[in-house]
Amino acid sequence: MRIFILYIFLYIFVFQGTAQISDFSHISFEKADEIALKYKDETLHNLPDLVYKLTSQLDTDAERFRAIFKWICSNVSNNYGLYERNKRNRQRYKDNPARLKAWNSKFQKIVFKRLLKNRSTICTGYAYLVKELANLADIECEMIHGYGRTSTINLKTLDSPNHSWNVVKLDGKWYLCDPTWASGNPNPESNQFQFDFNEGFFLSDPKIFAINHHPIIKKWFLLEGETPSFDDFMDAPIIYNKAYAYFSGHTYPQKMHNAIQRNQNINFTLQLQKEVAEKDVNLVIESSFRERKIYPKEVSIKDNSLSIDYKFEFTGFYDVHLYIKEDLIATYTVEVTR
Known part of the structure; x- marks a missing residue:
């Protein structure tokens, strides 16, 4: 009996401590991806209907969440102009709390108007949409706010949270994903957004995720043991999106x-x-x-x-x-x- 209890304890401990896509190696996401691509012309005006179309033919929460995530990353574009506008104004009003609060309130309305009308947004819009669609499918999902670090970010101005992503609960365990960075990249010639789905940001390994994601709330690192300090995060190497396709840690x-x-x-x-x-x-x-x-x-x-x-x-x-x-x-x- 004691051995059995110890086994269950160790199983739960390991199960909760290694959240990554390999947990679902027994599942094929091919059908979920096909459904997501089938409904590429859907709008965001009726979210319950969209969720029903994306998930009703799938058997597991992992597949249902995959269809939602894949649809968003294949149909919602990253609006770099909107991102730059927000960055400029946040920097401009950083020493004026009243103006900054007013801008944040105004900008939130702009973000969701663009998302609904043009299927174009920034990280907060992506994370919000993933959360809303997942919740409509009875899948527990949260938005996570914190710091994101890329090769184009000026670290000298990184003095406030600048990125949002998601955690999703599947089979009783939390997983990390970043729909913004999974969706695509700017075209190197035109600097216009181009869709290019990156598998590595779907149910990512927490070890590599922590190199360029630093959540405000430490528990959302989903790491065992000590979590990286903000100085560790700022001093870390630059890890590019393609790293997620090959590596689980650095x-x-x-x-x-x-x-x-x-x-x-x-x-x-x-x-x-x-x-x-x-x-x-x-x-x-x-x-x-x-x-x-x-x-x-x-x-x-x-x-x-x-x-x-x-x-x-x-x-x-x-x-x-x-x-x-x-x-x-x-x-x-x-x-x-x-």
Whole structure:
């Protein structure tokens, strides 16, 4: 009896501590995705009807939530102009609480008007819509507010929460997802939004999610043990969206800026969530003089961990970009001294 109780305790502990999409490896989301694409021309004027169309033919909450998430990420565009307008005004009124409150109230109405009329929004609109549709499907889901960190954000101005995402409860356990970053990216030539669904932001592993998401309320890290401090978050490497397609965690270096001596190795270690070939791992190293692409000799993959060692032979300041094939994964800076 004691062994049985201990087993149940350990099962619950592990079950609650490793929330990620691999928990649902036994489920195919193909049907949910097909349904989401089938109703791509639906509007947001009748949310209960939309939810019924998306979920009524599916058997599990995981599939139903997938159909909702996939539909939103495939039909609601990210409005960069609206985001920039909000950022400017929040910065403008940051020392005037009354004006800032008035702007936030006004902006909230603008956001939801654009969402309803044009299916275009920013992160708060995405997170709100995911929560509302999930709740209509009797799936517990919450909006999470905090800080999001990307390569385009000026860290010097990151003095207040700037991002929103979701947690969803499936089979008694909370999972993380980010519909804004899952939906797509700006076109590099036109800077206009283009849909490009990123699987990695659906039921993400909390370890990699914490590198560029810092919730205001600590429990929503969904991490075991100690959670990252805000300084840890600000000092961390830049992790790009493509990292979520390959990796479940990032171990070394823990900081964006690193200092080593000449002829000293620097190590890069990340935890894999899918197979990667050693030959596909490459580094782009930039200095003030040149940029070069190299395929490191010391690359090893063992126990679902990718490890890269690289030795700098010359002093200087370098930007180091980690790639898998042509996919940009992470960026670091390295100062090499004598």
